[in-house]
Amino acid sequence: MPIMEIIGLAGSVSLLSGWRLYLCVFATGLAMRLDALPVPEHLASLGVLENPWVMGIAALGALAEFFADKVMWLDSIWDTVHTAVRPVGGALLALAIVDPSDPAMQVIAFMLGGGASFLAHGGKASARAVVNTSPEPVSNAVVSTGEDIATVGLLWLAYEYPIAAGSIAVVLFALMIALLLIARRIIKRVFFRSPKVER
Known part of the structure; x- marks a missing residue:
């Protein structure tokens, strides 16, 4: 597999694990167990994901x-607890994807995987904080279900078409930056409104 495809695949999986780490691990392990995802020889370390315990x-x-993600404010508590878990998980998944015989590539994958996962986690947590300002609970469930579907679909796409994985990673990266900027603007408007001066 060419180096750019490996980087794209590692980036996609890392970004998606910033949304749904456990779902990424489970879906990948299940696909491998059902032989729906043939793993190339250099990705053999991913085989641990199909272990029944894992x-x-x-x-x-x-x-x-x-x-937890469907309940208003509980999702924000869950995200806060996973601020350290998701980036480390994303970094380890990226590390498992690259060739273990290339130490330099492993270091790069670990750093970029952790950074990508942290960025995705930040974008998701910020977006959910904005959604939580809405008084009705339905929007939370809708956004969360959308994340579930997108994670499974994009994960399948990245593994099935490694050439497209780089494009997926770039789109996800842009989406996370946009979510962070939008959330920042909305949170600023909601919580830091300047008081009106009465005349």
Whole structure:
């Protein structure tokens, strides 16, 4: 697999794990177990994801996240707790994707994977903080379900078409930057409104 495809694949998986780490681990392990995702020889270290224990823990985490993410403000608490977990998980997934015989590439993948996952986590957490300002609870469930569907779909696309994985990573990166900027503007407007001067 060419170097740019590997970087694109590692970037896509890392960014998606910033949204849904447990779902990424479980979906990848399940796809490998069902032989729906043939793993190239140099990605053999990803084989650990199809271990029943790893899949079981990832499934429990994904299930807990699925429900926690649908409840207003509980999702923000969940995101806060996972501020350290998701970037480390994303970095380790990126590390598993690159060739273990190339130490320089492993260091790059670990740093970029962690950074990409942290950026995605920040964009998601900021967007959810904005959604939580809405008084009705339905928007939270809709946004969360959209994230679930997008994560599974984009993960499948990245693994099935590694050439497209780089494009997916670039689009996700741009989306995360846009979400951060929009959330910053809205949060500033909602929480830091200057008081009106009465005449």
